[in-house]
Amino acid sequence: MSSTTHFPDANHFQQQSDEFITWLSSLPGVKLNPKIQIADLRASGAGRGVVARLDLEEGEELFTIPRAHVLSVQNSKLKGLVSHDLEELGPWLSLMVVMIYEYLRGDQSPWAQYFRVLPRNFDTLMFWSPAELAELQGSAIVNKIGRQGAEESILKTVAPIVRANPSLFPPIDGLASFEGDVGTQALLHLAHTMGSLIMAYAFDIEKPEDEDERDGEDGYVSDEEEGQSSKGMVPLADLLNADANRNNARIFQEEEILVMKAIKPIGAGEEIFNDYGEIPRSDLLRRYGYVTDNYAPFDVIEVSLSNICQAAGLSNADVELQPPLRFLEELELLDDGYAIPRPSPEDQLTDILQDELLLLLKTLSLSPELLQKQMSKNKPPKPTFGEAEATILGRALELNQAHYPTTIAQDQELLAQLSQPAALNPADTYMRRKAMAIQVRLGEKEVLQNLFTMLNNQISNQANGTAAKRPANDDHDESRRPKAFRS
Numbered sequence: 001m002s003s004t005t006h007f008p009d010a011n012h013f014q015q016q017s018d019e020f021i022t023w024l025s026s027l028p029g030v031k032l033n034p035k036i037q038i039a040d041l042r043a044s045g046a047g048r049g050v051v052a053r054l055d056l057e058e059g060e061e062l063f064t065i066p067r068a069h070v071l072s073v074q075n076s077k078l079k080g081l082v083s084h085d086l087e088e089l090g091p092w093l094s095l096m097v098v099m100i101y102e103y104l105r106g107d108q109s110p111w112a113q114y115f116r117v118l119p120r121n122f123d124t125l126m127f128w129s130p131a132e133l134a135e136l137q138g139s140a141i142v143n144k145i146g147r148q149g150a151e152e153s154i155l156k157t158v159a160p161i162v163r164a165n166p167s168l169f170p171p172i173d174g175l176a177s178f179e180g181d182v183g184t185q186a187l188l189h190l191a192h193t194m195g196s197l198i199m200a201y202a203f204d205i206e207k208p209e210d211e212d213e214r215d216g217e218d219g220y221v222s223d224e225e226e227g228q229s230s231k232g233m234v235p236l237a238d239l240l241n242a243d244a245n246r247n248n249a250r251i252f253q254e255e256e257i258l259v260m261k262a263i264k265p266i267g268a269g270e271e272i273f274n275d276y277g278e279i280p281r282s283d284l285l286r287r288y289g290y291v292t293d294n295y296a297p298f299d300v301i302e303v304s305l306s307n308i309c310q311a312a313g314l315s316n317a318d319v320e321l322q323p324p325l326r327f328l329e330e331l332e333l334l335d336d337g338y339a340i341p342r343p344s345p346e347d348q349l350t351d352i353l354q355d356e357l358l359l360l361l362k363t364l365s366l367s368p369e370l371l372q373k374q375m376s377k378n379k380p381p382k383p384t385f386g387e388a389e390a391t392i393l394g395r396a397l398e399l400n401q402a403h404y405p406t407t408i409a410q411d412q413e414l415l416a417q418l419s420q421p422a423a424l425n426p427a428d429t430y431m432r433r434k435a436m437a438i439q440v441r442l443g444e445k446e447v448l449q450n451l452f453t454m455l456n457n458q459i460s461n462q463a464n465g466t467a468a469k470r471p472a473n474d475d476h477d478e479s480r481r482p483k484a485f486r487s
């Protein structure tokens with residue numbers, strides 16, 4: 001969400017938008033379609049956005065920004081002023097250093113007007129207090145925030161450059177330097193601000209032949225970032241909000257320019273939306289600090305390896321100690337956790353369970369003799385999904401569910417209370433974040449509930465099938481049947 005509390009000098013919000021557009025229009029090569037305008041969407045918690053003033057046709061150009069005006073490592077003069085090779089830091093941290101530099105230059109920066117429209121406070125999970133994060137208890141997202149890792153990277157790579165060049169990075173807020181505890185905290189805060197802007201606003205700037213995509217990451221730095229295209233802040237393009245499948249515009253990266261075009265007809269008064277991707281609400285909250293119901297179809301739950309092992313009766317999930325795990329690890333088919341998406345009504349369980357998860361469940365269901373046989377062949381078993389596998393998965397999901405302190409009904413009631421206009425004051429950070437956390441955990445519990453229903457159906461269908469085939473004198477023990485999974 002972005003309301004008044006997120007922006008510097010929020011009393012001059014409209015004036016800043018106007019000055020930003022005046023500045024941007026004055027830059028050589030920039031083209032702005034007069035049919036669009038920046039809108040103040042703070043009342044709906046969406047900060048600034050771009051709306052159509054008049055009807056726009058599919059394919060119509062909304063604006064053009066030459067690559068030279070992108071706030072990036074390539075375009076900032078910092079790279080010529082420091083002895084470090086900034087690009088070696090990777091796309092995230094190099095842009096972070098450049099943004100700290102440009103921000104600290106104040107009015108001297110070519111992007112000064114741009115910084116004035118960017119928020120300074122965020123609802124991304126990096127900034128949540130332990131009490132706020134407790135509202136997400138049970139969700140795997142809490143383990144993906146990566147604050148500690150981000151701070152280690154900042155202190156290891158960004159801080160030495162900043163501290164070695166005090167004339168380029170003058171300390172702020174009356175500080176003597178970015179050294180010592182206070183200086184370090186100020187630098188970390190600045191770095192987190194820029195890191196969060198990069199996470200929620202930056203584009204991957206492609207070399208013309210690359211693909212356009214925003215990548216996944218923990219903290220601000222992904223493991224796979226080497227060799228990626230660079231990141232850049234694209235003025236105006238990043239004022240477009242997004243709302244799942246409501247996207248009606250897209251950026252096209254050409255040789256010298258970046259062009260935002262309508263990809264559908266857009267009516268006068270409609271908001272112009274970019275596409276941030278099919279992101280579960282947990283991850284949307286982590287990266288962008290907001291949620292909307294339209295992202296609910298992309299919700300996922302994540303079942304951990306340790307819950308699956310516990311559900312299968314293993315005493316621990318230690319790869320060295322558990323032969324089925326060691327076997328899969330050696331085949332490079334073992335993960336720490338497995339995401340399961342929200343099923344749509346037409347999905348079968350096996351449509352939505354990843355192959356690696358099916359394989360793990362199957363392997364854990366094998367008798368010691370059959371496991372030994374597979375191991376001697378050095379081949380994974382065929383990942384069929386029967387009653388034994390469904391039972392392990394169901395138990396693992398029950399363990400997942402037990403981590404949430406509230407029920408679906410309680411969450412629904414809390415959310416209804418918080419949705420009352422009197423209860424939701426945008427200036428009340430805790431309540432705003434709590435409302436978003438409830439939507440995330442409620443969505444995950446709904447996914448669990450759907451999965452329990454599907455598992456119960458699968459188990460009873462299989463049991464009925466087996467019963468139909470069973471001879472009349474069969475002494476099958478009913479008590480060994482799995483109990484129905486309760487949501």
Ligand SMILES: C[S@@+](CC[C@H](N)C(=O)[O-])C[C@H]1O[C@@H](n2cnc3c(N)ncnc32)[C@H](O)[C@@H]1O
Nearest residue numbers: 001002046047048200238239240241242288290
């Ligand atoms: C790329 S920026 C878009 C411009 C932003 N609204 C602003 O005022 O600076 C992304 C941020 O916009 C906000 N945002 C984007 N789409 C939104 C939506 N549909 N509803 C609420 N907030 C949204 C979130 O705070 C997100 O981190």
